[in-house]
Each structure stands twice: as structure tokens, then as C-alpha cells.
Amino acid sequence: MGAGAPEGLTDTPAELAEAARLHLREKFLRAKVGISGANFMVAETGTLVVVESEGNGRMCLTLPETLISVVGIEKTVPTWRDLEVYLQLLPRSSTAERMNPYTTMWTGTTDGDGPREFHLVLLDNGRTDTLADEVGRQALRCIRCSACLNVCPVYERAGGHAYGSVYPGPIGAILSPQLRGTGSEVDASLPYASSLLGACYEVCPVAIDIPEVLVHLRERVVEGGTVTRNGARVTIRPAKGHAAARSAMRAARWALDHPGALRAGQRLASRTRRIHPKRLPGPGRAWSDTRALPELPAEPFRDWWQRTRGGARCNSGSGSRERVLARVRRALADVPAGERPEDVRVERGYLRVHGDRSTEETVELLAENLADYRAVVHRTDPAGLEDLLMRLLAERGSQSVLVPPGLPPHWLAAADPVRVHDREASTTHQLDAVDSVVTGCAVAIAETGTIVLDGGPDQGRRRITLVPDHHICVVRVPDQVVGSVPQALERLDPRRPLTWISGPSATATSSWTGSRACTARAPWRWFWSRGRTTDRIPGSPLALPAPSPRRGPDLRTRMWLWPGGGPARNVTRHDLRGDG
Numbered sequence: 001m002g003a004g005a006p007e008g009l010t011d012t013p014a015e016l017a018e019a020a021r022l023h024l025r026e027k028f029l030r031a032k033v034g035i036s037g038a039n040f041m042v043a044e045t046g047t048l049v050v051v052e053s054e055g056n057g058r059m060c061l062t063l064p065e066t067l068i069s070v071v072g073i074e075k076t077v078p079t080w081r082d083l084e085v086y087l088q089l090l091p092r093s094s095t096a097e098r099m100n101p102y103t104t105m106w107t108g109t110t111d112g113d114g115p116r117e118f119h120l121v122l123l124d125n126g127r128t129d130t131l132a133d134e135v136g137r138q139a140l141r142c143i144r145c146s147a148c149l150n151v152c153p154v155y156e157r158a159g160g161h162a163y164g165s166v167y168p169g170p171i172g173a174i175l176s177p178q179l180r181g182t183g184s185e186v187d188a189s190l191p192y193a194s195s196l197l198g199a200c201y202e203v204c205p206v207a208i209d210i211p212e213v214l215v216h217l218r219e220r221v222v223e224g225g226t227v228t229r230n231g232a233r234v235t236i237r238p239a240k241g242h243a244a245a246r247s248a249m250r251a252a253r254w255a256l257d258h259p260g261a262l263r264a265g266q267r268l269a270s271r272t273r274r275i276h277p278k279r280l281p282g283p284g285r286a287w288s289d290t291r292a293l294p295e296l297p298a299e300p301f302r303d304w305w306q307r308t309r310g311g312a313r314c315n316s317g318s319g320s321r322e323r324v325l326a327r328v329r330r331a332l333a334d335v336p337a338g339e340r341p342e343d344v345r346v347e348r349g350y351l352r353v354h355g356d357r358s359t360e361e362t363v364e365l366l367a368e369n370l371a372d373y374r375a376v377v378h379r380t381d382p383a384g385l386e387d388l389l390m391r392l393l394a395e396r397g398s399q400s401v402l403v404p405p406g407l408p409p410h411w412l413a414a415a416d417p418v419r420v421h422d423r424e425a426s427t428t429h430q431l432d433a434v435d436s437v438v439t440g441c442a443v444a445i446a447e448t449g450t451i452v453l454d455g456g457p458d459q460g461r462r463r464i465t466l467v468p469d470h471h472i473c474v475v476r477v478p479d480q481v482v483g484s485v486p487q488a489l490e491r492l493d494p495r496r497p498l499t500w501i502s503g504p505s506a507t508a509t510s511s512w513t514g515s516r517a518c519t520a521r522a523p524w525r526w527f528w529s530r531g532r533t534t535d536r537i538p539g540s541p542l543a544l545p546a547p548s549p550r551r552g553p554d555l556r557t558r559m560w561l562w563p564g565g566g567p568a569r570n571v572t573r574h575d576l577r578g579d580g
Helices: 013-030 056-062 080-094 127-131 136-141 147-151 153-158 169-180 185-192 199-203 210-223 242-257 259-271 282-288 301-309 318-331 359-372 382-396 428-432 485-491
Strands: 033-036 040-042 047-052 066-072 102-106 117-123 225-229 232-236 376-379 400-403 418-421 436-439 443-445 450-453 470-474 498-502 558-561 572-574
Touching: 013 056, 013 428, 033 056, 040 080, 047 056, 047 080, 056 102, 080 485, 117 318, 127 136, 127 169, 127 225, 127 318, 136 169, 136 210, 147 169, 147 199, 153 169, 169 185, 169 199, 169 210, 185 210, 199 210, 210 225, 242 259, 259 301, 359 376, 382 436, 382 470, 443 485, 450 485
Parallel strands: 033 066, 066 117, 376 558, 400 418, 400 436, 436 470
Antiparallel strands: 040 047, 047 102, 102 498, 225 232, 443 450, 450 498, 470 572, 558 572
């Protein structure tokens, strides 16, 4: 159950959004199983990558005990180094951001950190059939950036639901008919959902010639022909009330708890499907007046599986693996037999860093980009770290602070809040009761304003920086500051769980609300603020937004950096919400 609506809730959008956030957050904290997709899979390391703007994906990937990821096989990239292109290409083509707010990377499971079980489902579902089409296979290059949707006049007027698929817009018009075939009326119409003006091709970051594929599919719809379906070459023809809900759920629960009764009911429903009504009786009539009841299959899935697969259980997945790989090989029959992936030269003449900057200029750029993310940047000397952390926690009103196992003890020597040490047995609700968390970081990226956490001793488990509302992140400068994403990937170990944080949540949803950032270097002291300017920090030349009387988006971030040796060369980042 999620959290209930607060008393006195009005129709103010901010209050409604905060109520929804608290309700959904409670569901995330209680969930035992999470189901996700992935934007990329790295064949070289076995790493999965999820790129997002909201933060709810990060909660799904971090908090549940079991994680199931369902990923299309086309999301595979050969090497870890390939990410240095895609991680920059996707957000810039999608939302024109330097970097998306949250990126999560994981390789299997990590003891004591994140899900205890991880299951990866590699999805074919028509992809190898698409791969066998020498014209249509380019659609599999899609990185789901939505750039083609943003320029398509048809999508602008028709909207996503008109495409009858999870893939709308120009890419949906060429991908869905290939994955599902052109047998249905909707799929046969999708290749015509375009004026062929070519704007989608011009903006596509991976150069998919969508107009070419649209014309190719129109030919298939009109003339039919030979295509690949399920790995085999076939010839297709041309195309042509709450009380009731609770009772239904109780009945469903009973049926699912009694497999024998469920099987008997499924068989009876299949055998009597011809006499089933086309419309629901009684109160359900209004519902079925505008909706068609789904047709029942000729036999239940369990019976079909028993009949076609002999009841064999797939324990290791090796059978599915071999079948999918065999389809891939058949689909790539036009590739020279002796050619290996490593024989194909990958052009890497792109810039690995934009501009020749000194260390000082790199730190300056990091501070500038963090400020652009609505951050307040403080530059101070190393000796002031203890007092600074004490003041920040006091201003927040924190009574407790979460401490990773490897955090230098002297950082919080002057702080008053009770130290709560992270333990594997700590539940999400126990972490949610803590006021603040203080951690280090692995690296900070100047060009994108990104902080990367890798679960090191001074950072702790991923969940401790996700669940508490207030996070202070200390970044060593200049040792932990790099210029670009490629330089950051060179430093990071793909075997570790990685969390990339760049600016605030785009929609301030169930994880954090507010901003983040961090940069400073002695002897300067900087302050930035964007938004309302109604109160001031002592000694600050700029104003900060006034505290909110309730917990809600506040859009404040403060940062500190400093040089020199030892653990006190740092950046401090705040992800603040409400009155923090």
C-alpha cells in the first residue's frame, strides 16, 4: 500500500504532485521485485545501463530484493568504450541535455548492495527477423532518443496512442510492422503514417534512413513477398465499481492459489469460447459498448507448452540461447563467413574532450555546469570542512546522519547529529527515517556536471544515497575531476555498481526532489542561485529561495571544492527538498 493522501490536500499542482510522490515512494520502498529494461548492454563486461530523467528507475534497480531486466537483443554494444559515445549521444539527441539526470550501471549482483538476485531476459520477439531484412535491419540501431518524434508532423497531430504500439512516431512506423508483421490493419497502416519529408532521417543520431524503410514496408504491404518469420523464410500475402473489483481480485487470488482449479477453468473457457458473449451483461454493458472483448485462445498456454515442448523445463536457458544465436547467424547470412567482430574497424576519430583546458579551467567548467543545474557552489580551504559539514547539518535541522563504513571520521567530528552506520540488515524504511547522508564520490565530470558514485568505502551502498532526502557529497579536487565522459569511463571499473547523477530530476518524482552539484577550490568562495531570491546565507553575495513550509521541491544545491593533499580536498553537494 502507498501512503495515503495528506489532510487538507488542495488542488494546487505542487501539492498534488507531492502527494503522488509520497504515495508512489512508499510503494517503491516496499517492493520486493523490480522489473526493468535497459538502454545498453555491454558484451565485453556483461554490464547493463539504464538512462533516465526521473529517478524512479534508480529506485527500481536498487531497492527490491530481486531484479528482472527484460532487454531486446539489439541493445547490445561490443565494448565498454562504446559507451563514451552513446552516453553523450542519447541525452543530447533526446532532450538537448549535456547529460541525463540519472544513469545506473550494474554487472550482475554485488554482495550487500542492491538486489540479491538478478535475472536477465534477452528478448528476440521479431528482432532476428528484422535483422534478416537488409533494408529494414537499420531500425535496430535505434537508441530510443525520440529525436524523430520531435520533428514529425504526423506524430505531432496524431499522438502516440494512434500507433497501437509502445513505439510511436516515425521509428514506430518502421519498427512495429517488422517486429509484429503487417497482418493487422494497424500494422499495415503504419508505413503510411508519414509524408516522407525526411526530417526524421536528418535528425536521427544513428543515421536510420526512415523514409527508405517506410517505402520498403509499403511495398511489402501492397505486394506481399518473402519475409523472415520466427527464423524461417515465408511468403506473405498482401495486407487487408470498487466492490466488484475487490470481489474479482479475491476470486483471482483464490484461483492463482489453486493451480489445479486454474488449469481446469482455463481449459473449460477455451473449449466453450465459441459461445461466449460478445458483450458483457449488466453493469459491464457500458464498458463493452465501446470495447471488444478479447478472444480466448484455442488452448491454455500450459497445454500449448506441454504439447509443443514436451513439458521440458528450461533450467539454464541454453536451449533458448542457441536458438536465438542460430537465428542471428541466419539473419546475417550476407556477412562474409570468416569475418569476426574484431575484424571490423570502429572509427574513433571523435573528440574525447572538447577543448584544451588547464586543470583550473576544468574545475571552473565543472562549477559553471553545476551552477547551471541550480546549484550553490562554495569554495573553501581544507581546514574548514568539519565546521562546514556541521553548519550544513545544523541548517538542515538534521537529528541523524547516515555514515558509510569508509567515511573519514574527522569529516563529522564537529557535527552534532546522531551517526547511523549503514548495515546490510538496514531496511529501506529505516534508511528513510534518517535525516541526512554524507558520502564521497568516485569522479566528477566537468563537461556534463556529473557526479559518479561507484559504491566505494566512502560512498557505501547505492540505497543510502537514494532513500534519504538530504545528501552531502564530498568531491576531491582536482584528483577526482575529469574533463569528459570518455575520461571518466577510463577511470571507472565496470564490475562495480555505478550511479551517475547530473542535475536535478527532470520531473522531481519518487526519488529526490531538488538539485545537486558540487565544485569549489581554495582560496575562492562562490555562491550561485537560480529561482526565487528571498533569503540569504550569512556571508553570501547572492540570495537563496525561501524555505518551503512543507516538504516539496525547493531547487537548492550547495557545493564546495578545495585543493591540497589529504582527504579534505572536496566538493560537497546537496540534494535538498522542502525546508532543507
